[in-house]
Amino acid sequence: MQIGIFTGVTDESIGPADLARAVEDRGFESLFVAEHTHIPVTVTTPYPGGDEIPPDYHRNLDPFVTLSFAAAATQRLRIGTAVTLVVQRDPIILAKEVASLDLASGGRFELGVGVGWLREEMRNHGTDPRTRVALQRERLLAMTNIWSHRQAEFHGEFVDFDPLYSWPKPVQQPRPPVWLGGWGPSTHERILDHADGWLAPVGIPLDELARGIRELQALADRHGRAPVPVIATLFQPQRHQLQYLAELGIHRTLLGIVPVLPHDAALHELDRLAEVSFGPHR
Template identity: 50%
Template sequence: MDHAVFTFLTDYGIDGPTLARATEERGFDGLFLTEHTNIPTSRQSAWSGGPELPRRYSHTFDPFVALAAMAMVTQRIALGTAVSLVLQHHPIGLAKTTASLDRIAGGRFEFGVGPGWNREEMANHGVDPRTRTRRMLEHLAAIREIWTKDEAEFHGEFVDFDPIWSWPKPLRTPPVLIGGEGPTVLDRVLSHGDGWMPRVGEDTDVDALAARVAELRRRAAAAGRGRPTVTVFGAVPDRAALESYAAAGADRVLYALPDAGEDEVLRALDDLAALRGR
């Protein structure tokens, strides 16, 4: 099982290249960044973590710009989003951005995606929250067309364009990791993804997670698809928990790093590296 980290990279915390170098030097397998394009000052959407939304949500760097800088100072680790709010981007522009990033990173980009939870943030992009999942899937389908076709064309409910040329193409088709834990998320992984990125925590029922992983892979095999990967988001940094994720079929865990200065983040990386025996 691979071990990677994710963070809200902010303008008041550790800088991206320093974090990327330190992550690779300590033997981790990947580094993933969150995304929020904006946080409305008047908020009605509930946040799962409590009544007050932490300031990191409104201070995050653009993940694609930051990951490009990280790519220039690393050679091995996967670099990805966890998650990108795909429906808040135009798919033609996002296809070019992600393809450019993958080429800069030498084929190391992984595209973790989700529909998001902040309805006011979506509304600022002209997105009706009631259509967010359908829109996300359609954007992903359009992006994949542009990544893989010399003359891409798409006609859907939310995205419509006649044949276009758009280069560069990614060095490889980046793996699409579908985030979420809802009752239909496995359907989305099978229809539009290459892997699943479920969130976990102290109270996660790992037996239930194992059952869903087994169901996902059983359904993929029945459909003649390759084996979907499973990346556990928010892994509890505890050896017993790690053993349970591995037994459940996880391919990789993502540990959270603090949105803090260099000294605190590097200490956290050292602690996590010690946990995994490196």
């Protein structure tokens, strides 16, 4: 099982280059970052975390800018989003951003995607929350066409374009790994339809995660598919939890740093997480 770091990066946190170097130097395999373009002042959508929406959410740097600095500052570190809000982004531009970052990083980028929960944020981007699941699917399929074909075209209900040229193509073919986030009534079916793996929801109890993995793999088997890789996320991890996730066959566990931390505090937290993950003599 690989172990990486998940966090936001803001104007008040450790910078992306210093963060990425520190993550790689401590032996972690990957760095995944969050996305919110903004937080509307007036919000009626319930926050999944319970209380007020944290200030970090409206201070996030753009994830592709963050990860560009992270890639340039490291050699081996896998970089990714958890998650890109595809329903709030133009698919032709997003396809270009993903391919460019994958090329510039030497094929180290991974795309975590989610339909999002904050309806007011979506509406500000012209997205109808009621159709966001179907919209995400079409945008991902359209982007895959752009990455995979010399002349790409797509004709759907929400995405429609005639043949076009778009370079660069990603180093990873036919596309960088796409991880679908969440867990709803159709999540597992959607993973098999248009993603490569499951980005399990943050904060899910481990016994529920185990049940979800069993259901996902049973569905994959019924469709004649190989087992689907899974990413889990832990906050305040303990060693026995990491061992349990490894026994479940988890592909990668992300250790969360939330809320974001300034430079020195972030380095101390990474030291603590490295000791939990790898022991004092790694």
